[in-house]
Amino acid sequence: MKKREATMSSQNPERKQSLVGWDSHLSRIFLLLLFVVSAQGLTPNPEACLVFSSVNGSSISCQPPAQIPHSLPADTIFLAVEFFNLTQLPADFLQGVPNLQELHLSSNQLEDFSPKFLLPVPQLKVLDLTRNSLTGLFPGFFRVSAALCTLVLKGNQLKFLEASWLHGLKALRHLDLSENKLHSLPPGLLENFTDLLTLDLSNNQLQTLPPDLLRGPLNLERLHLEGNRLQVLGEGLLAPQPKLRYLFLNDNRLASVAAGAFRGLQKLDMLDLSNNLLTTVPTGLWTSLGKAARNLKDGFDISNNPWVCDQNLADLYRWLVANENKMFFRNHTRCAGPEALKGQTLLAAAESH
Numbered sequence: 001m002k003k004r005e006a007t008m009s010s011q012n013p014e015r016k017q018s019l020v021g022w023d024s025h026l027s028r029i030f031l032l033l034l035f036v037v038s039a040q041g042l043t044p045n046p047e048a049c050l051v052f053s054s055v056n057g058s059s060i061s062c063q064p065p066a067q068i069p070h071s072l073p074a075d076t077i078f079l080a081v082e083f084f085n086l087t088q089l090p091a092d093f094l095q096g097v098p099n100l101q102e103l104h105l106s107s108n109q110l111e112d113f114s115p116k117f118l119l120p121v122p123q124l125k126v127l128d129l130t131r132n133s134l135t136g137l138f139p140g141f142f143r144v145s146a147a148l149c150t151l152v153l154k155g156n157q158l159k160f161l162e163a164s165w166l167h168g169l170k171a172l173r174h175l176d177l178s179e180n181k182l183h184s185l186p187p188g189l190l191e192n193f194t195d196l197l198t199l200d201l202s203n204n205q206l207q208t209l210p211p212d213l214l215r216g217p218l219n220l221e222r223l224h225l226e227g228n229r230l231q232v233l234g235e236g237l238l239a240p241q242p243k244l245r246y247l248f249l250n251d252n253r254l255a256s257v258a259a260g261a262f263r264g265l266q267k268l269d270m271l272d273l274s275n276n277l278l279t280t281v282p283t284g285l286w287t288s289l290g291k292a293a294r295n296l297k298d299g300f301d302i303s304n305n306p307w308v309c310d311q312n313l314a315d316l317y318r319w320l321v322a323n324e325n326k327m328f329f330r331n332h333t334r335c336a337g338p339e340a341l342k343g344q345t346l347l348a349a350a351e352s353h
Helices: 022-039 311-322 346-351
Strands: 050-054 057-062 076-081 102-104 126-128 150-152 174-176 198-200 222-224 246-248 270-272 335-337
Touching: 311 346
Parallel strands: 057 076, 076 102, 102 126, 126 150, 150 174, 174 198, 198 222, 222 246, 246 270
Antiparallel strands: 050 057
16 A cells, blocks of 8 residues: 555544544643643652543543542543553443543453443543454443444444444444444444534445445535445445545545446545546546535545546546646556556646547
8 A cells, every 4th residue: 555645645634633633632631631740749650540620520541550440530521541451341330420521442452341331421422442342332332322422433343333233322423433344334324323524434344335324414524435345436325425525435446436426526625546446437427526616625536546548538537637736646647558558647648638
């Protein structure tokens, strides 16, 4: 996989703001706690969690070698228990903290939870379960989690999903299922997530997507499908998402894209189709892209595909010439055939067409 430019990578600054910035928020909390301890001239106890109290409530961060507390302050609003080799947490671990809003349990070895684990925290807004060993959840786990906005299940061992696992999530805006082992997705997975803004399914093993995948969300802005095994992008998958701004389809096995696949994407700022198996694209594919002043303002990438530079690319040629200022990795966007044009840049072929 080629090294990606910052603006076209799934690791770009916009993506690093991530799912509502919970990662940076944790860093700020941690640094603030250290600053408070230092300012008071105290030596931190390595076996104690860092605790910061404010008018809004207590924020607690626990990392080894600290000891995980058996009880928490009643006003706890932020809790991070990370980098422990925990396989389970007690069913009543969150008992007594009804105002908890953020829970970060990343980088443990958590395998499952009690069905009652989240019942004491109905105000929870952020749940981060990154890099654990979860193979599944169960219906009803989120039955009191109507306030949850961000759910991060990145880097677990999920091979399949059931729509019922996510029932109860009524305010979800950011869903990260990346870096699992998902082979397929169930129909109706997102049908109740009308407020979803970000969906990250990158770096799984998805070969196909259910046609109704995006028929629930009404305002999706970011869709990450990179790093899967998708072979075809169909006609209607993206149609329900006219407000989509960032679309990552790179590093798949796409050999076919339907002519109307991008129809209706009126606000797309960035498109990444690099590192696929595209040899040609149908006439009309690009009709709706790159026309408005804002459209594709952050660029597009179609590099490292085996393009066959013949008359079948005439429509793409015209579109490239009109939008060349938005094109990334021009030198890596080359003809694989016919023999006479092999190795020539696609843009040069377009300009000489």
